Amino acid sequence: MSYSVGQVAGFAGVTVRTLHHYDEIGLLRPSGRSHAGHRRYEDADLDRLQRILFYRELGFPLEEVSVLLDDPDTDPQEHLRRQHALLSDRIDRLQQMAKAVERAMEAKRLNVNLTPEEKFEVFGDHDPDQYAEEAQQRWGHTDRYKESMRRAATYTKDDWKRIMEQHAEVCRRLVALMDTGAAPDSAEAMDLAEEHRGWLTQNHYDCDYEMHTCLGEMYVADERFTATYDAFRPGLAVFLRDAILANAVRRA
Numbered sequence: 001m002s003y004s005v006g007q008v009a010g011f012a013g014v015t016v017r018t019l020h021h022y023d024e025i026g027l028l029r030p031s032g033r034s035h036a037g038h039r040r041y042e043d044a045d046l047d048r049l050q051r052i053l054f055y056r057e058l059g060f061p062l063e064e065v066s067v068l069l070d071d072p073d074t075d076p077q078e079h080l081r082r083q084h085a086l087l088s089d090r091i092d093r094l095q096q097m098a099k100a101v102e103r104a105m106e107a108k109r110l111n112v113n114l115t116p117e118e119k120f121e122v123f124g125d126h127d128p129d130q131y132a133e134e135a136q137q138r139w140g141h142t143d144r145y146k147e148s149m150r151r152a153a154t155y156t157k158d159d160w161k162r163i164m165e166q167h168a169e170v171c172r173r174l175v176a177l178m179d180t181g182a183a184p185d186s187a188e189a190m191d192l193a194e195e196h197r198g199w200l201t202q203n204h205y206d207c208d209y210e211m212h213t214c215l216g217e218m219y220v221a222d223e224r225f226t227a228t229y230d231a232f233r234p235g236l237a238v239f240l241r242d243a244i245l246a247n248a249v250r251r252a
Contacts, residue, residue: 002032002040012049019049027066028052058086059238093217144205151204163203168232170196174240175233184242190250193243209248216244 009016022028023039028049030039041049048069055065068082155163174192182188193212200207200215207215219225219237229237 002042003046004034005030005039005041008041008046008049011046012053014053022049022052025062025066027062027069058090059242093213094221096214144207144211147205163199166199166203170199171229171232171236174236174243178233178236178239184239185246189239189243190247193240193247196240196244197247209251212244213248216241 003011005016005019009019019028019039023030028045031042031045032040034040051069052065055068056062060068170192174189177186177188177192193216197207197209197212200212219229220241226237229240
């Protein structure tokens with residue numbers, strides 16, 4: 001039995017355009033064509049698509065997915081074992097992050113020493129007080145949170161402009177690096193992750209590598225953080241998270 005591109009898109013929860021793209025780059029070519037020349041997918045194609053989507057969910061770039069799937073020394077069962085191991089590792093890291101954050105933080109309302117007009121000028125559409133109550137409840141008892149609040153209370157409008165621009169500059173450089181096709185565990189990406197950690201330490205609180213790793217996971221796990229980073233470029237949150245992890249391993 002074979003399926004049309006529209007049917008496969010519905011099964012897999014992807015767009016027809018995505019399937020066309022996978023065909024064009026040779027990642028997933030349909031096994032057949034209808035008399036009218038339309039793509040027809042068979043069960044083996046669906047199995048390959050499932051493996052592709054698993055690896056994509058884990059953050060693998062398409063080029064690497066293609067290499068993994070076309071490795072003649074790897075059978076389908078090995079793909080499933082590898083994906084299970086990667087998913088289990090991701091779950092363990094997220095659980096460790098959640099425990100570290102809950103253990104390490106509670107929160108007090110964000111005490112940014114700016115007028116409403118100045119907040120808008122510095123932060124734009126982002127309201128720094130929007131999640132302050134949540135931050136207090138989760139992290140307010142920790143030394144890191146208290147240090148962050150102490151520093152925030154002393155910052156002027158110009159200080160916040162400088163801090164926001166420093167962060168934006170690191171993000172822009174990460175985007176430029178992504179556009180070159182560099183991997184998140186490249187030396188350049190890890191160096192930028194280190195700059196990001198330095199930005200946190202300089203402006204907010206002492207951010208060691210364990211804490212930085214927890215934050216990197218949160219940038220992907222929490223859609224609000226993901227949206228902030230992906231506003232610079234789709235996929236930046238995942239790229240930064242992976243660069244942070246690689247940098248922590250490098251420094252270990």
